[in-house]
Amino acid sequence: MRGKVEYTLSSGNVFADLGLPDAEELLATNEEPGRLGRALFEAARS
Numbered sequence: 001m002r003g004k005v006e007y008t009l010s011s012g013n014v015f016a017d018l019g020l021p022d023a024e025e026l027l028a029t030n031e032e033p034g035r036l037g038r039a040l041f042e043a044a045r046s
Contacts, residue, residue, distance in 0.1 A: 008017075015030075016023035 011017055013023055013027045015026040020026060
């Protein structure tokens, strides 16, 4: 039998979850490249 796995729900901001200073700014600056990449991927598929 396996033991219980402990986990913590994310706040939605991994930087804040890690306790990093300026977590909101880090999240904002790291979301933009992902949005751009997804948009380019979708455009290439159509």
